[in-house]
Amino acid sequence: MIRRGDVPTLYSEATLDQFAAKTRDVLRQWLEQPEGLVTITGRPGSGKTHCAWAVVREYQREHDGARFELSTAFLLDVAAWVGAYGMGGAVPALKQAARFPGLFVLDDLGAEKLTDFGQQSLIYLLTEREQWRRPTLVTSNLSLSEVSGRLDARIASRLAGGLVLVMQRDRRVKAQGG
Numbered sequence: 316m317i318r319r320g321d322v323p324t325l326y327s328e329a330t331l332d333q334f335a336a337k338t339r340d341v342l343r344q345w346l347e348q349p350e351g352l353v354t355i356t357g358r359p360g361s362g363k364t365h366c367a368w369a370v371v372r373e374y375q376r377e378h379d380g381a382r383f384e385l386s387t388a389f390l391l392d393v394a395a396w397v398g399a400y401g402m403g404g405a406v407p408a409l410k411q412a413a414r415f416p417g418l419f420v421l422d423d424l425g426a427e428k429l430t431d432f433g434q435q436s437l438i439y440l441l442t443e444r445e446q447w448r449r450p451t452l453v454t455s456n457l458s459l460s461e462v463s464g465r466l467d468a469r470i471a472s473r474l475a476g477g478l479v480l481v482m483q484r485d486r487r488v489k490a491q492g493g
Contacts, residue, residue, distance in 0.1 A: 321383075326368035334366055338480060342366070345478055346373055349418060349450035352441070352477030356455050361482035363454035367420050370452055378450075380417025387427040393436050409436055413443035418450040425457040425466060434467055441473040451477075 331339040345353060353370075355363045371381045389412075396405040412419065421440075427433065444451040453474060455462060458481075463471035 322368060322372075326365055329365050329369040329372060331366070331369045331373055333369065334362065338366065338482070341478065341480065342370055343373070346370065346377070349374060349378065350448040351451070352445055352474060353450075353452045354455065354459070354474040354477060354479045355452070355482060356458055356479065357482030359456055361484060363456075363482055364422055366482070367422055367452055367454050371418060371420060374418045374450070378417060380415070381420070382412070382415055382417065383420045383422065384412075385422050386424045389421065390427050390429075390433045390436065393433065394430070397432065405432075405436075409439055410443075413440050414447070414449070416449065418452065419444060420452045420454075422454045424453050424455040424470075425462060429466060434470075438467060438469050438473075441470060445473050445476065 331342055334342075342353070355366055357363055367383070371383060375381055393405055393409065396408045424437075429437075441451070441453075443449075457465060459471045459475050459479065462474060
C-alpha cells in the first residue's frame with residue numbers, strides 16, 4: 316500500500332478533477348471495476364505522471380494495494396537482481412511484480428535504455444498482468460507506434476489491447492503562463 320508519505324510532494328494533491336472531463340470520466344469508469352491495462356501516452360509535460368498519481372489516490376479509496384514504479388528504476392532493480400543472484404534471483408522478483416494483485420503503475424515506459432533482458436522482463440510483466448486482468452497503468456512519452464518500433468511490437472500490442480488515452484497539452488507551459 317502506498318502511504319501518503321510515499322507520494323512525491325509534487326503529486327500529493329493530484330486528483331482526477333484536475334483533468335479534462337473526458338479523461339476524468341473514462342478513468343473513473345475504469346476505476347469502478349479496475350482490471351486490465353490502461354495506457355496514457357502524450358508529450359512530455361502533458362500530465363501523464365500527475366494523472367497516474369491521481370488514479371492511485373482514487374484507487375486506494377476503494378481498494379487495497381498500489382505499487383508505483385518508474386520504468387527506468389524498475390529495470391535497474393531487475394538488472395541488480397540478476398547481478399546479485401543470477402537469473403534465478405530475477406525471476407521470483409519479476410513474478411512478484413507481475414502477480415501483484417493491486418494497481419501496478421509503470422511510469423515513463425520508453426525512457427530507459429532497453430537491454431534484451433529488460434525487454435523480456437517488460438514483455439513478461441505486461442503479458443502476465445494482461446492475462447490475469449490485474450489493474451495496470453502505464454505511462455509513456457511514446458505513441459504505441461513508437462513503442463512498437465523502439466521497444467517491441469508485443470509490448471505495443473499488449474498496451475493497445477487495453478484502454479488507451481492520449482494527453483496532448485503541455486500542463487507545465489500553461490502553468491508558467493506560456
